[in-house]
Amino acid sequence: MSILRISFKRGSLNLVSNKVVLIFVLVLSCCGTLLANEFVSDTLELRSVQIVGNGRTKDSYILRELSVSLGEKMPQALMDKAVERSRQNIFNLNLFNAVELEKSIDEGFLDLKIVVKERLYLLPLPIFFLADRSFNEWWYDRERDFKRTTYGIQMNHSNLSGNGDELRVKAYAGFIPYVEMSYNRPYIDKRQRMGLRGGLFFSTQKTLAYRTWNDKLDFYNTEKRMRERKGAYVEYNLRNALYHFHKVYLGVTGMSISDSIVDINPNYFGDNGKNLNYFSLSYEYRMDKRDNFQYPLKGQVFQARITKYGLGVFKDANQLDVNTVFVKYIPLSNAFFADLGFRGKVSFPKLQLYPFVQGLGYRNNLVRGYQLNVIDGQNYGLITSNLKWKVFEKQFDFSKFLKIKQFNTIPIATFVKFFGDVGYVQNFFPELSNSTLSNKVLWGGGIGADIVTYYNTALDINYSVNQFGSSKFFFTVRRGL
Structure with a gap:
């Protein structure tokens, strides 16, 4: 039997070791270069932004809504999401009928073109x-009485200076x-964070809901003036981040009612008799990540508001309300969508003047x-849920017949x-309203479009x-929360 002996001298062993290390370093270097090249090719830097179609709206007001800044770098997948989110933000300004963002990629750089179609302001x-x-109360309970209508004119300029500021004048006659x-300026500072809104109002009524009875509104009709209401308000707005909104509201309101209302409902103004004057102060916070503020299908919104009626100046009102809203919108596919929401209110004290007692039955509550x-x-709590199926969506082009560009395309979508x-x-x-529906769990449901x-x-x-x-x-016409 022979034995194979293998031996290395010290010098040859060092030579082999050096070769192994060299090969290992070369392999790592090649892999690192490949990975780096792949990362670079997958990373985009926003190089430029061009805006087209904004004849009145200022560039700075639109650029405020971008989710990505000039010179910012991120992976292409994240950049695509940021661009789409920016499009939604610009559309939610409610200044444009259509918003498109066109992308041009050149060796790791992204050039963005924002194409907007302005509304008639x-x-x-x-x-x-x-x-x-x-409408449903009027149709089913008020015998479709056209005397119960309000008519007039409303002058709106929703983009007065090109900064999304709105001047609104209303003049109504008829039932109320x-x-x-009012005037609203979204931003008054260079950083576009702070805004102001203010207004004045006056109204009179000859027919008044003087109480709630059997969970329905009871009206008192006469040819005399039943109620007069006037006031003024100012609101400070702060948008300290893209999706976070704060409001501080201060208002003063004066109301007076007739002797007839005092006689049939002494709790209308309570011990204040025929007149009620009060200041109101409120703070509202909203976190809003909905894809569309008016008809959302994706995202979520949370809103909380605390309101104090009566600040000790007139000593006529003294009430504290806390309201919350949370809704989650979930796209299940390209055609199916779901949402789940909660609304709630707590208020103090227990005994309240009639105009301030509002449970369920108003607006979307x-x-x-x-x-x-x-x-x-x-106090109340409300849980809402919807499952939607988009069965139709189309843009109708009437440009051949209608030359006003803000109205020559009409989008229509239908959801079951x-x-x-x-x-x-x-x-x-x-017992004050003879209510049979309060203090019990209520549920309802159905199908609609x-x-x-x-x-x-x-x-x-x-x-x-x-x-x-x-x-x-x-039947209901809805916009927003």
């Missing part, structure tokens, strides 16, 4: 609307004569199936939806049923 609008709480003038009811209470709501109103004095069109206004048509088996068709 100066709008003298003839106004005709129902004075009741909703009303005059208001309602359990669907109870659209005809007003459920008074000091299933919905369900659960709510509860806490009323410490149900939303038709979304110009200015993201949604016509809501639904068939609702509540836990007592009452069912009806309801």
Whole structure:
């Protein structure tokens, strides 16, 4: 048997070791170079931004909405998301009918072109609307009485100086004569963070909802003036981050009612008799990441507001309200969408003047199936849910017939939806309104359709049923929260 012996001299061993180390370093260097090249090729730097189509709106007001800054670098996937988010932010300014962002990529640099289609900003609008709480109340409970309508004119300039500032003048007659003038400037500082809004208003009424009874509004009709209301307000706005909004509101209001209202509802102004004067101070915070403020399908919004009625100046009102809203919007696919929301209110003290007692039944604070009811209470909670299916979406071009470019394209989208709501109103004095719906869990649901069109206004048509088996068709025009 022979034995194979292998041996190395010290010098040859060092030579082999050096070769191994050299090969290892070369391999690492090549891999690092490849990885670096791949990273560089996948990273984009925003080099330039061009804006087209903004005849009136200033560039700085649009650039404020970008989610990415000039010179900023990020992976292409993140850059694509930032560009899309920027498009949504610009559209949510409510100054444009359409917003498109065109991308041009050149050796790791991104050049962005923002193409906007401006709306018609100066709008003298003839106004005709129902004075009741909703179309459904007017249709089912008020015998479709056209005397219960308010009409007039509203002059709006929603982009007066090109900075998204709005001047609004309202002059209404009919069921509720009303005059208001207001001005809103979103940003007053160079950093575009702080804004101001202010206004004056005056209204009179000959027909007044003087109480809630059996969870419905009771009206008193006469040819004499039942209520007069006037006031002024100023609001400070702060947007310290792209999706975070703060508001501080200070207002003064004076109201007077007739002797007849005092006689039939002594709790209307309580011990104040026929006159009520008060200051109101509120703070509101909103975190808003919805893709579309008026008809969102993706994102979330949280809003909290605390309001103090009566600051000890007139000593006529003394109430504290805390309101919250949270809604989560979830895209399930390109055609299916869901949302789940919560609304709540707590207020103090327990015994409140009638104009300040508002539970469920106003605006979007309602359990669907109870659209005809007003459920008074000091506190409430509401959970809403929707499952939507987008069945139709198209832009209709009428440029051949309509030469006003702000109106020659009309977008229409239709959603079929299933919905369900659960709510509860806490009323410490149900006997004052003979309420049978407060202090119990209420639920309702149904099926409906939303038709979304110009200015993201949604016509809501639904068939609702509540836990007592009452069912009806309801119609609502909705915008925003």
